[in-house]
Amino acid sequence: MPAPITILGLESSCDDTAAAVLRDAGGEVTLLSSLVSGQSDLHAAYGGVVPEIAARAHAERLDLMVEQAVAEAGIALSDIDAIAVTAGPGLIGGVLSGVMCAKGLALGLGVPLVGVNHLAGHALTPRLTDGVAFPYLMLLVSGGHCQFLRVDGADDFTRLGGTIDDAPGEAFDKVAKLLGLPQPGGPSVERAALSGDPARFALPRPLLDRAGCDMSFSGLKTAVLRARDTLVAAQGGLSEQDRADLCASFQAALRDVLAEKARRALSGQGDLTCFAVAGGVAANQILRAALEGVAGAQGLRFLAPPLALCTDNAAMIAWAGLEAFRAGRRDGMDLAARPRWPLDHRSPALIGSGKKGAKA
Ligand code: KG4
Ligand code: ZN
Numbered sequence: 001m002p003a004p005i006t007i008l009g010l011e012s013s014c015d016d017t018a019a020a021v022l023r024d025a026g027g028e029v030t031l032l033s034s035l036v037s038g039q040s041d042l043h044a045a046y047g048g049v050v051p052e053i054a055a056r057a058h059a060e061r062l063d064l065m066v067e068q069a070v071a072e073a074g075i076a077l078s079d080i081d082a083i084a085v086t087a088g089p090g091l092i093g094g095v096l097s098g099v100m101c102a103k104g105l106a107l108g109l110g111v112p113l114v115g116v117n118h119l120a121g122h123a124l125t126p127r128l129t130d131g132v133a134f135p136y137l138m139l140l141v142s143g144g145h146c147q148f149l150r151v152d153g154a155d156d157f158t159r160l161g162g163t164i165d166d167a168p169g170e171a172f173d174k175v176a177k178l179l180g181l182p183q184p185g186g187p188s189v190e191r192a193a194l195s196g197d198p199a200r201f202a203l204p205r206p207l208l209d210r211a212g213c214d215m216s217f218s219g220l221k222t223a224v225l226r227a228r229d230t231l232v233a234a235q236g237g238l239s240e241q242d243r244a245d246l247c248a249s250f251q252a253a254l255r256d257v258l259a260e261k262a263r264r265a266l267s268g269q270g271d272l273t274c275f276a277v278a279g280g281v282a283a284n285q286i287l288r289a290a291l292e293g294v295a296g297a298q299g300l301r302f303l304a305p306p307l308a309l310c311t312d313n314a315a316m317i318a319w320a321g322l323e324a325f326r327a328g329r330r331d332g333m334d335l336a337a338r339p340r341w342p343l344d345h346r347s348p349a350l351i352g353s354g355k356k357g358a359k360a
Pocket of ligand 1: 169185280285310
């Protein structure tokens with residue numbers, strides 16, 4: 001039986017500073033602690049994440065998060081056997097803050113360092129939460145990312161398609177903003193949509209006419225803007241019902257696109273163990289139900305990790321680091337912070353850059 005390993009995970013690639021401690025005792029994995037310190041209050045006035053403010057806040061908070069995660073895990077720093085850290089993709093200042101902190105800890109404690117791809121962290125989460133076996137299909141859908149990944153191994157990902165512009169979370173946030181609803185937009189649009197008519201506005205279902213699994217959401221957001229402006233011009237403002245109907249119609253369009261692209265991504269894969277989702281947008285009940293329906297129609301298990309492990313966190317980084325560590329991967333003091341780091345080396349890079357940094 002391999003010796004037990006206690007691994008510390010660090011995450012700082014966007015606007016959450018996170019630290020977690022994971023123990024693997026001969027295959028028995030226990031998450032001892034997982035702490036996340038969000039920064040939305042620091043960026044609220046700017047309408048988006050300000051990279052310099054984020055980087056400084058990460059640098060200030062990482063030490064404290066590590067101290068708290070270690071204390072909550074009931075261990076001492078000297079019990080840590082390896083450090084896993086997000087080395088990209090993400091906002092470069094934040095990634096650098098995490099990588100420098102991890103290097104200092106690894107050097108000071110004399111333990112190995114493992115650089116982790118943030119997207120791999122999300123994509124491998126179903127293995128931490130449910131022990132899912134390879135291969136499976138993952139839809140990563142958040143404020144910064146949207147891609148279908150076939151996962152064949154801890155370092156073997158095939159991107160079947162992704163957004164060519166905005167991520168769905170970004171679209172939710174922008175729609176909320178243009179309807180005067182609070183941020184983050186996802187939950188407020190979902191709430192407003194509950195009393196709305198999804199059929200009132202005929203919004204586009206972008207790229208459904210194009211083969212494959214690539215997606216586009218920026219035109220959908222613009223269509224909501226146009227519908228809003230038409231209403232405002234005609235009646236001088238928006239009623240609560242108009243807002244609810246716009247939200248419901250937007251959500252229905254997004255649902256139709258994601259469901260159809262998921263159906264295409266799943267068809268012909270044959271041997272999958274499940275269809276899993278991750279990312280903040282996976283919290284949406286309408287989208288979740290549609291995706292679950294697509295999986296069910298193909299006789300596949302559908303899996304959505306608990307929300308705290310769906311959104312940015314360090315437990316997923318510790319887990320992905322553990323998988324890499326078990327496979328013998330070690331990084332040196334020359335570990336680089338990477339703003340872009342595609343998971344699938346064979347596919348062309350996704351174009352564009354979201355409000356939270358590079359797409360991949
Ligand atoms: O994964 P996440 O916490 O952060 C990153 O983007 O990395 O995702 C945040 C995004 C935001 O854009 C937020 O509006 C969206 O997830 N979101 C939702 C819901 N809850 C959060 N979108 C739709 N429906 C929700 N219930
Ligand atoms: Zn993320």
